[in-house]
Amino acid sequence: MIKLIVIRFLVGGFFVSGFSVLGTIFKPKSFAALFGAAPSVALATLALTIKTDGAFYAALEARSMLGGSAAFFVYAWCAMILLHREKPETKFATAGLLVIWLIVAMALWWAFLRRGA
């Protein structure tokens, strides 16, 4: 169990760091920003889940990822509007708005995803 957690941590860290390096080196900035929603955690998690729990289990996780992605869109769009119009501190705005992601993701899960594939 501990070994699996350590492997997950290292693989997840590797994928997230790798995509964030790509986001750093590309120009223009509007293009580099696309890496903000790179499937880094998804790739790391799914690759390991396929090994441990099989393809059907991983596919079910990917199905729910659709709800998470839609919530991510709402979150990022709200962050853009808030930063552009209200001028808050970036760290407080982006961290505080994670509640929006949680609410939208939970709502979509409750409405469409909780019954399984």
Add this chain to the structure above:
Amino acid sequence: MTMSIRVNPAALKEAKWHEYAIRFFLGGLITVATGLIAKSFGPAFGGLFLAFPAIFPATATLIATHEKERKRRVGLDGTRRGRDAAALESRGTALSTIGLFAFGLIVWRLLPMHRAWLILTSAAGSWFAISVLVWRLRIFLHRA
């Protein structure tokens, strides 16, 4: 006029080592958390967290800080510029979530019937292609 995509490796020198360490740590943490949530509450719930914006707040804050510092070095208050850079990052990220949705869709529909590495690679390629397409489309519509 077309907006060309360039690679600037020198940008890596601007970031400090601890900024990469934070991203590595948060990435590792959310990957572990996603696995544990799926084990406790099932894959249909845990899967939501495959698209959790875990490192976005840290990335946007670092971008705003870098822009602010750059302006300060030439004697200007870069607070507004920093926030604008973070807002731009948010917009690009929002566009890219459309590609992330496609990634999930491809893995969900095709993974059980095909080789895993092929599906994950195709899904990642589709994320990139769709994100770039949406980005280009937005520029085109903005200029039209």
